[in-house]
Amino acid sequence: MVNYNLIAPYYDFLANLVFGNTLIRAQQKFLESIEPNSSILILGGGSGQILTDIDNIVKGCTINFIEISTGMMELARNRKVINNTIVFDQHLEPSTRTYDIIIMNFFLDQFTES
Numbered sequence: 001m002v003n004y005n006l007i008a009p010y011y012d013f014l015a016n017l018v019f020g021n022t023l024i025r026a027q028q029k030f031l032e033s034i035e036p037n038s039s040i041l042i043l044g045g046g047s048g049q050i051l052t053d054i055d056n057i058v059k060g061c062t063i064n065f066i067e068i069s070t071g072m073m074e075l076a077r078n079r080k081v082i083n084n085t086i087v088f089d090q091h092l093e094p095s096t097r098t099y100d101i102i103i104m105n106f107f108l109d110q111f112t113e114s
């Protein structure tokens, strides 16, 4: 498993350098379908760019942002979010809680098939 702490400050810059804005556009594509006041789970949210993107288009959501890298998490915590409530966690604890939307951009490909 890659540890993103070292590259956290450069991740967005490098991703943009390699892929242009295609990754950002892919992440933003479906955000407009989010209803206000939704309950959202974000797995492996990285630097939290998506928090800003969501905040720009919808209000009143509760977002559980899960990110294992402390470096990434610090960047995400510094994002300016005013229209929605963010709960930051390093791990997703087992629970019976349900969500309206689960977002896991470029997350599952980090795991082996098993």
Ligand SMILES: C[S@@+](CC[C@H](N)C(=O)[O-])C[C@H]1O[C@@H](n2cnc3c(N)ncnc32)[C@H](O)[C@@H]1O
Residues within 6 Å of the ligand: 003, 004, 027, 043, 044, 045, 046, 047, 066, 067, 068, 069, 072, 090, 091, 104, 105, 106, 107, 110
């Ligand atoms: C390829 S990056 C994608 C980041 C972001 N979703 C994006 O699209 O810019 C994958 C992220 O998942 C995080 N991650 C990896 N394994 C994780 C785990 N078990 N729990 C939470 N986050 C994890 C990494 O630290 C990294 O920030």
